[in-house]
Amino acid sequence: MLTRVDPLLPLPENVLSLSTARREWNGVRVDVSEFHCAGRVSHQLRHQSETRLNVLLEEIGSPCEPRLREDQPCPIGYMPRHMHFAPAGMEIWGFSADTRFARDATLIFDLAVLSERLATGFNADAITKPRLRFADDRIWTLVRLLSDTMNDPDPSTQLYGDGLTAAIAARLFAEPPEPATDGKGLAPWQLRRIVEYLDARLPERVELAHLAAQVGLSQAHFSRAFKASTGMAPYRWQLDARIRRAQALLIDSHASLNEVAEATGFADAVHFGRTFRKLTGATPAAWRRDRKN
Template sequence: MIAMQQNPHLPENVVRVSALQGGYSGVRIDVTSFHCVGQVSHKFSHTEETRLSVVLEEIGGQCEPRLRPNRPNPIDHMPRHMHFAPAGLEMWGHTDDVRFVRDATLSFDITKLSDNMATVFSEDVVSAPRLRFADERVWTLVRLLSDALSDTDPSTQLYCDGLTTAIAARLFALPPHSRAEDVTGLAPWRLRRVIDYLDSRLPDRVELGDLAELAGLSSSHFSRAFKASTGMAPYQWQLHARIRQAQAQLLDTDASLDEIAEATGFADAVHFGRTFRKLIGAAPAAWRRELKS
């Protein structure tokens, strides 16, 4: 995750802009907040990239994507709308009176995504613009990804890698996976190799693509097979492993909660305690007292 500087050259009637950026598994995401007064019309960035723009919040009015700055969108406004633009297509954003907008733009590296997911995307899908549409599942996945950008927890990397893979699969309408090997678990040697690698990297960030490569599978196939084998998504496995590591330190050492949190990759004792309670059902200090009494 990268905090971005505010743009000193703002479009007319945009009084403040703030943004965050992150990159996961062939997808870059820019989440931008605009504070506006009056009519705003501006050219969207990332024209050279294949991208999806999702409106997460719009307050005080409505905004719309346009192919020309002075040509209204022919498709009526709808809640939680988004648009898709292939590389090379210029587009503009327009609003008459919106006060605040938060949107997320996902820029896709189609070649890297295709390799990661072991899928050849349909050229018809990738190259066809969609000026305004709604997809509740895509919107929810993008919101979860946007909300996770500022999370420094190491397990966030695997979590966001999984979200971007799911978004791409949904957006590009991949055919359903019906072959038997797609729904079975990992071979024992593959599972052991992946778990050994996860354990060796604790508590650091790990990328989904690295785990898939170790198993010799695409990212999407690996994620399904790993969950079939373990009952957990990769990020959940890593998070549980970090909590197990913390439990060992709680029992075997007199380290403070702050020290254990730092050693197991949590931002602070509060974050550690919240996660521990969620997974174990008790606060770390109470759990330690009970088992040591």
């Protein structure tokens, strides 16, 4: 569930406004913040008592940099799409000589919950060793995709976000992922159980950890095996199933588009129509009309 976080009060000098949106997946709390600024900005970053990854998504003006001390420049040179990782208890400062806008994402890890849900251990060095400024295109892309879902109320974003956070954690500090045992996907009984579980809960939110637990697999192994069996990621399968249910309602009932949207877990008819057209190539009204004539 999306929440809005009260800004730092008072705002740091030259920060005109600050807004933060927050969601949580898989024991990973995600804060996406937007800073509108006018000049030099220097402030202590939040969450120093927690293990966190900060990813710079966008900046306008002088480059932003992480610092160990407010008055000590970052010893690592600028690089695009940079990020930093800090273990719990480490103080980090953010600095820019002259910035206008910055957007970043901070992922705060509950390592105990995350380890349990991913059914894996973490590399001890990776979770305790700070990385002040580094670039990883894969992590950056995954975090950007995660940030883009912050305001999406669609139930399928639960599985989507679970999958993204699992992939980020595996890339950042998990032990090497377990190999698939047979490379052929889920066993027939496993796939049947998962499909029945998803069908019974349409169109509700479903967590990836719960799906993996149904068949005794880690999230990473489950995601690979499910896609091998169905050709789809779990979130995409759930979304397709909701669209199939919507198609049945469009043909078999006189329900309005708003009623169909509500019954299949979409925020409103506009969101439903946009998703329906993306997956089928036609608007719900046109699709219904063509099949009822």
